[in-house]
Amino acid sequence: MTERQERTASDAVLTRIGQSVLLHHAGDREEARLRLLDLWHEIAEDGDPLHRCTVAHYMADTQDDPADALAWDLRALSAAEELRDDRLGGHAGAPAARALYPCLHLDLAADYARLGRAEAARSHLRRARAAADALPDDGYGASVRAAIRRLEQRLGQDDGTDGPGGPPRQRA
DSSP: OOHHHHHHHHHHHHHHHHHHHHHHHTTOHHHHHHHHHHHHHHHOTTSOHHHHHHHHHHHHHTOSSHHHHHHHHHHHHHHHTTOOHHHHTTSTTOOOGGGGHHHHHHHHHHHHHHTTOHHHHHHHHHHHHHHGGGSOSSHHHHHHHHHHHHHHHHHTTTTTOOOSSOOOOOOO
């Protein structure tokens, strides 16, 4: 396939992911989950890491069980570790690969907190905070930084105590 055909196919996958996310945001969680799962099977384990990271990231949002959300967020992180900045450069407005890590680690921290695993949650929260310098200085970056602060407060990050209950799933 030529480079142009590959980019068109890639953009079509990203468009389908976006359509699934819109369904989820509109309240059709089950249909979004089904479409994302279909995409996951099409992409396969050796598919484009950007697609795998993105699908897994949004699949986590559609899960009812915190353990299932954790499994999908771990898949997203694993795929992100395969990404290179030049892969993202072909997509307008895409962040550098390292800018994905604050949100991915934040999501993992929230998952672990919901599962009552405070130490694992704090570990990923520290990683999210450490990676936050890679975030753009825009609304997205500000929202992720604010979500990190909120989860730190809920987990009692500063004083070492757990806050009441687990935090809601944080999504940037």
